Amino acid sequence: MDDEAPLSAPPLKPPLQNKSAPRDQEPSGDAEKLRKWHEERLERKLRGEYESAVQHLAELIHDNSETRMRIANIRVDGANTTRRSFLAWLIKPHVPESSLSNLGSVLNTTRSITHILNETDIFASALPTLTISRSPLARDGDIDLIFKTRERGKFFLKTATEFGDGEGNASVQGKIRNVFGGAEVLEGSVSLGTRTRKAFNLSLSAPLTSSLKTRGELLAYGLERDYTSFASCVEGERGVKATIRSLVKGGIHEFAYEASLRRIGDLKPTASLSIRESAGQTLKSAVSHTWSHDTRDDRTTATRGSYIKTFQELAGLGGDAFFYKSQSNLQLSRPVWRGSTVSFAMRSGVLWPFFGKASFFPDRFQLGGPLDVRLFKQNSMGPRDGVTMLGDADSIGGDLYWAAGVSLISDIPWKPHWPLKTHVFVNAGRLDSMDRSKSFVDNVRTCVSQPSISSGIGLLYRFDPVRVELNFGVPLVASKSDGHRRGFQLGIGLDFL
Incomplete structure (x- = not known):
C-alpha cells in the first residue's frame, strides 16, 4: 500500500468548449446583441419577481382581510x-x-x-x-x-399669448393656493386682445363639501369688447357673480347669480339707428343654471363619445333686463371605419323678453363664423340694420337661433399619428328676431324651415388645447341679410360646430 501512486485528475484534452444548448435564444458573436439579450432577460426576470410578489401580497391581504384592526x-x-x-x-x-x-x-x-x-x-x-x-x-x-x-407651491404666475374663438390676446395670470388653509384658491388675470380689448377678473373659490365635489366661487370681472367689425360699437361690462358648482354622477351642475352693468358706446359715425338706440347703460340681475355631461375621448377632435350642455337664465331680479334665456349644445362622435370619424353637432337658443319689451343688444344671440356656421363672416347672420360706407349693415343680433353641422374627419394617409387631419363638412343654421305677432311655434317653424347652408373641405390641426382649421368651400343657401364668403377661411378656437 505504501507503494501505491497518489491520486491525480485525468489529463484534459482539447477542444475545450461549451457544448450545451443555447440558453433562451442567446445570440453569439455580436457583443451588442448579447448585451441587449442580457438586459431583456434581466428585465423579464425582475418583472416576473415583481408580479409574483404582488400576487403573494394580494393573497396575503385577502387571507387576512377579516383580521381585526x-x-x-x-x-x-x-x-x-x-x-x-x-x-x-x-x-x-x-x-x-x-x-x-x-x-x-x-x-x-x-x-x-x-x-x-x-x-x-x-x-x-x-x-x-x-x-x-x-x-x-x-x-x-x-x-x-x-x-x-x-x-405644492403657494404662488403661481404665468404670462401667455393665446389665440382662439376668433381672437387673440396676451394675458398675465396669477394664483394663490390654499389662501386660508382650507383649499381656497384666489385667482386673477389681466388681458389685452383684439376683439376683447381688455379684461380683468378676480375670483375666490373654496370647497363646500368634504367630498370636494361641490365648490363655491365669488367673481368680480370687467371687460371691453370691440364689435366695430359687425355692429359699429364697443361694449363694456362690469359685474359680480356668485356660483355653486357641483359634480354629480349625471354631470356638472352650476347655479349662479350675476349682477352686471353693461354699456354700449364708442359708436362709429356709420352706426345704424338700432345700435344708436341701444347705446347707454343697462343693468342685468339674473339667476342661471348650467348642466353639462361630457363622455368624449378628446375635447377638440373627439373620435367617440358625446357632449351635452344646457343653459337657463332668468333676468329681472332688479335692474333693466327682464327675460328668459335658454341655450343647448349637443355633440356626437362615432368612428365609421379605420382612421375616420363622423361628428354631428347642434346648437340652439331662445331669448324671450317679458312685459312686451324688446330685448337689449348685449343679451341677443350672434351667429356666423368659422367656429359655428362656416363660410359665413363672423357674427354676420341674422337681422341687420343700416348701411355703412362699405355697404355692410350692422348685425343687431337675434332672439332665436339654431345651427347644425356634420363633419367626416379622416387621418392623413399613412400618417395616422399626425395631429393634422382632413375633414369634409356641411353646416346649416339661422338667426331670427322674435315676431310677437306670431306664436312661439310659428316663429320656430319659420326659423327651422329657412336655413342658410354651407359646405366645404379643409384641414384641421390639433394644437392642444386649441384646434386650428383651414377650410375651403362655398355657401349653398344664404339669406339676403347674411354676410357670406367664398374660398378659404381660417378658424382658431376651442369649441367648433
Whole structure:
C-alpha cells in the first residue's frame, strides 16, 4: 500500500468548449446583441419577481382581510399651511366605525383618504404609512395611519399669448393656493386682445363639501369688447357673480347669480339707428343654471363619445333686463371605419323678453363664423340694420337661433399619428328676431324651415388645447341679410360646430 501512486485528475484534452444548448435564444458573436439579450432577460426576470410578489401580497391581504384592526390615530405630516380643522373635516367621513374595522376596511380607508388629499390640489405628494400604535391606551390590533405629505407651491404666475374663438390676446395670470388653509384658491388675470380689448377678473373659490365635489366661487370681472367689425360699437361690462358648482354622477351642475352693468358706446359715425338706440347703460340681475355631461375621448377632435350642455337664465331680479334665456349644445362622435370619424353637432337658443319689451343688444344671440356656421363672416347672420360706407349693415343680433353641422374627419394617409387631419363638412343654421305677432311655434317653424347652408373641405390641426382649421368651400343657401364668403377661411378656437 505504501507503494501505491497518489491520486491525480485525468489529463484534459482539447477542444475545450461549451457544448450545451443555447440558453433562451442567446445570440453569439455580436457583443451588442448579447448585451441587449442580457438586459431583456434581466428585465423579464425582475418583472416576473415583481408580479409574483404582488400576487403573494394580494393573497396575503385577502387571507387576512377579516383580521381585526383599528385605526387609533391619523396624522398628516408636512401640511404646514393647512388648517387641522380642515383636514379633520376631510378625513372624518372616511374613517370606519371601530366595531366594523378590520384589515380590509383599514386599507380601503387609507386609499380613500390618500385620494381625497390629492384631490385638494394642496399636496404634490401624499404617501401613507401604517405603523403599530404607540399610544399607552392602544389595544391589540390598533395602528396609526401617517401621511407624509409635501405641499405644492403657494404662488403661481404665468404670462401667455393665446389665440382662439376668433381672437387673440396676451394675458398675465396669477394664483394663490390654499389662501386660508382650507383649499381656497384666489385667482386673477389681466388681458389685452383684439376683439376683447381688455379684461380683468378676480375670483375666490373654496370647497363646500368634504367630498370636494361641490365648490363655491365669488367673481368680480370687467371687460371691453370691440364689435366695430359687425355692429359699429364697443361694449363694456362690469359685474359680480356668485356660483355653486357641483359634480354629480349625471354631470356638472352650476347655479349662479350675476349682477352686471353693461354699456354700449364708442359708436362709429356709420352706426345704424338700432345700435344708436341701444347705446347707454343697462343693468342685468339674473339667476342661471348650467348642466353639462361630457363622455368624449378628446375635447377638440373627439373620435367617440358625446357632449351635452344646457343653459337657463332668468333676468329681472332688479335692474333693466327682464327675460328668459335658454341655450343647448349637443355633440356626437362615432368612428365609421379605420382612421375616420363622423361628428354631428347642434346648437340652439331662445331669448324671450317679458312685459312686451324688446330685448337689449348685449343679451341677443350672434351667429356666423368659422367656429359655428362656416363660410359665413363672423357674427354676420341674422337681422341687420343700416348701411355703412362699405355697404355692410350692422348685425343687431337675434332672439332665436339654431345651427347644425356634420363633419367626416379622416387621418392623413399613412400618417395616422399626425395631429393634422382632413375633414369634409356641411353646416346649416339661422338667426331670427322674435315676431310677437306670431306664436312661439310659428316663429320656430319659420326659423327651422329657412336655413342658410354651407359646405366645404379643409384641414384641421390639433394644437392642444386649441384646434386650428383651414377650410375651403362655398355657401349653398344664404339669406339676403347674411354676410357670406367664398374660398378659404381660417378658424382658431376651442369649441367648433
